[in-house]
Amino acid sequence: MTGPDRDGTSGSSSQDAAQVDPVRSHWTEKVDDWITWSNPMTVMAERFNWPFLEEIGIEPGHTVLDLASGVGEPALTAASLVGTDGMVIATDFVPEMLDGLRRRVEPHRLQLTAADMTALPFPDEIIDRISCRFGIMFVPDAVKAAVECWRVLKPGGRIGFMVWGPRDDQTLFSVLANAVEDFLNQGHDEHHFAIFRFGEDDSLPAILRQTPFDNIREISLRFSPKVQVHQTFWHAQLDMSFGHLLRDLDEDARKELDHLIRDRFSPYVTEDGLHYQLAAHIKIVTADKTA
Numbered sequence: 001m002t003g004p005d006r007d008g009t010s011g012s013s014s015q016d017a018a019q020v021d022p023v024r025s026h027w028t029e030k031v032d033d034w035i036t037w038s039n040p041m042t043v044m045a046e047r048f049n050w051p052f053l054e055e056i057g058i059e060p061g062h063t064v065l066d067l068a069s070g071v072g073e074p075a076l077t078a079a080s081l082v083g084t085d086g087m088v089i090a091t092d093f094v095p096e097m098l099d100g101l102r103r104r105v106e107p108h109r110l111q112l113t114a115a116d117m118t119a120l121p122f123p124d125e126i127i128d129r130i131s132c133r134f135g136i137m138f139v140p141d142a143v144k145a146a147v148e149c150w151r152v153l154k155p156g157g158r159i160g161f162m163v164w165g166p167r168d169d170q171t172l173f174s175v176l177a178n179a180v181e182d183f184l185n186q187g188h189d190e191h192h193f194a195i196f197r198f199g200e201d202d203s204l205p206a207i208l209r210q211t212p213f214d215n216i217r218e219i220s221l222r223f224s225p226k227v228q229v230h231q232t233f234w235h236a237q238l239d240m241s242f243g244h245l246l247r248d249l250d251e252d253a254r255k256e257l258d259h260l261i262r263d264r265f266s267p268y269v270t271e272d273g274l275h276y277q278l279a280a281h282i283k284i285v286t287a288d289k290t291a
Contacts, residue, residue, distance in 0.1 A: 044154060048162065048282060049074040051221060054134060055284050056160035061085040062128040065152065067117045068092055068135025071100040077230040078131060079109045089127075115147045122152045130159040136204070137163055137197040146211045153289040159213070165220065165281030166199040171268060172237050172278055179261045180242045204285045213287035219284050226275040233276075234261055 055076060058064055058118075059085040066075035068091070075090035082088060082136045088110050092098050102112065115121055117132070118141055130149050140147045149159050167174055181188060198204040205216045227233045238246075238261070249257065268276045 003084050004081060033055045045073040047078065047223070048076055048133070049077040052160060052162050052284055053131065053218075054217070055286050056129050056131055056158055058082060058129050058131075063126065064088045065120075065122070065127045065130045065149075065275050066090050067115075067130065067132040067149075068138075069101065070097050073102055074102075074109055074131055074133050076105065087111060089113055089122075091117070091120075093117070118148055120148050120152055123152055125154045127152045128154055128157055130157070131162075132160070133162040134164065136161050137194050138191070142204075142207045143210050146208055146213065150212050150289055155289055155291055158286055158291045159289075160286045161198075161204060161284070163198040163204060163283050165222075165283055169222075169279060169281035171198075172234060172280070173241065176241065176261065177262050178236055178240050179257070180245065183257050183260055185246060198283070198285075199281075204283070208285070208287050210290075211287075214288070214290045216225075216285070217287070218283055218285045221266040221284065223280040223282075225280070226270065227278065229269060229273070230259060230277055232262075233272075234265075247273045 008062060058078055058081045061083070062082045063086060064078045064082055066078060066088060069075045070092060072090070075088050075206065077090045089111045089112075090098070091113050092101075093114065094118045098112045098114060101110070113121065117135070117139060129226060136142055137269060146159075153159065164170060164173075167177075172206075177188065177192065198207075201220075202218065205218050208216045246254070246257070265276050270277050
């Protein structure tokens with residue numbers, strides 16, 4: 001890719017555009033659903049944010065760069081940690097996502113910049129910490145992105161990535177994906193499989209070992225949430241993951257899909273018959289710039 005354009009985004013060669021443009025188009029289609037569910041999903045987001053940001057080691061006064069911020073997390077949570085003496089720069093390569101974030105945040109809390117993480121529009125060595133939650137898996141050249149992050153980090157800085165574990169470890173997503181596939185009678189696209197690109201142990205650390213980063217660490221976190229059986233708890237995830245495929249469904253079709261999804265969750269009903277027992281698996285990978 002070429003260097004940053006004046007508006008903070010990055011230009012690309014035709015070959016790079018062939019890889020990047022479909023990803024950008026995919027996420028642009030999701031913007032409205034992500035904005036709709038951003039506030040209702042705050043509690044779930046915080047469940048992931050706090051252990052993630054703790055591993056990164058964000059402190060008051062830090063300058064934090066958040067990559068693939070979407071409509072706000074974990075940038076908003078990071079802003080509460082750096083305090084008034086620090087700064088959080090929230091970035092996304094889909095400008096429409098940042099437009100959604102602007103609707104949610106007071107202007108002084110975050111600096112918003114459209115940016116491609118493989119060609120960041122920032123000088124060398126100005127950032128204390130970098131966070132990237134559920135974003136690196138969609139970057140065609142993850143090594144290039146990591147090297148670019150190393151460039152903008154100060155010596156002593158740290159980067160943290162959060163990625164999903166294997167697809168089969170994610171009850172909610174797996175059930176919804178298979179139900180939508182069967183209901184629409186169409187297979188999953190490439191984006192679906194990219195979500196779990198770094199799900200296997202050591203897959204993302206192996207990328208970072210091709211860069212100057214040191215002290216590369218990976219931890220796994222597993223969650224076992226219970227939800228009440230009478231709730232249609234899946235609507236947020238359904239819309240945020242597959243809403244772009246379901247917009248043409250009428251009310252009757254959506255009800256039919258809900259019935260199918262409820263049926264697919266039946267194997268996860270607990271013995272008391274009152275809850276579904278779900279599972280989720282995430283990985284946190286951190287690395288340091290020691291020189």
